[in-house]
Amino acid sequence: MAFGAKTAAMPDTSTPSYDAHLNMPGHLLRRCHQIGVAIFMRECQAYDLTPLQFVVLSTLADRGSMDHATLAGAAALDRTTVAVVVKNLAERGLLLSQRSENDRRAKIVSITQEGRALFDASLPAVHSAQEKILEPLSQEDQRKFLDFLSVLAVENNLLSRAPQATPSKR
Numbered sequence: 001m002a003f004g005a006k007t008a009a010m011p012d013t014s015t016p017s018y019d020a021h022l023n024m025p026g027h028l029l030r031r032c033h034q035i036g037v038a039i040f041m042r043e044c045q046a047y048d049l050t051p052l053q054f055v056v057l058s059t060l061a062d063r064g065s066m067d068h069a070t071l072a073g074a075a076a077l078d079r080t081t082v083a084v085v086v087k088n089l090a091e092r093g094l095l096l097s098q099r100s101e102n103d104r105r106a107k108i109v110s111i112t113q114e115g116r117a118l119f120d121a122s123l124p125a126v127h128s129a130q131e132k133i134l135e136p137l138s139q140e141d142q143r144k145f146l147d148f149l150s151v152l153a154v155e156n157n158l159l160s161r162a163p164q165a166t167p168s169k170r
Contacts, residue, residue, distance in 0.1 A: 037050075039132050039133055042129075043125045044122055047121065047125060052085050054122065055075045057095075057111060059074045060095070065111075068106070069106070073164065078161055078162040089115065093115075094115030095109055134146075
């Protein structure tokens with residue numbers, strides 16, 4: 001069935017059915033995430049980057065240095081995940097994490113020249129992965145799908161364990 005076509009209502013889950021559960025929005029989103037990660041990993045294999053590592057590099061490349069908590073909010077990741085990703089990228093020399101001069105409890109994270117070079121070099125592969133994820137849809141349906149995903153993400157943001165923070169103006 002085409003994306004733009006009228007779809008059936010939510011499956012009837014009052015009578016347990018394995019197939020009905022496979023068509024629930026949560027399961028389909030999880031499957032699409034699984035597929036998206038697999039495509040990303042295949043396309044970005046040469047750069048040895050995961051999607052989470054890329055989003056951390058991207059956030060720092062776009063917004064500059066920031067503390068872990070701000071990075072977590074900007075990238076919509078929980079603080080524990082940010083700490084692990086930053087540690088792994090710092091071990092590779094792609095990030096620098098230093099104690100804040102203003103708040104000794106906070107660590108300021110910045111992207112290194114090597115990190116910026118890897119980020120820039122990986123962009124074509126990342127864009128290719130995004131195109132491959134959307135490839136089954138027509139151009140019009142791709143725009144609609146992204147619009148729908150954006151609405152779901154924005155409207156349900158506060159329900160997340162790691163809500164995305166509104167960016168502050170620099």
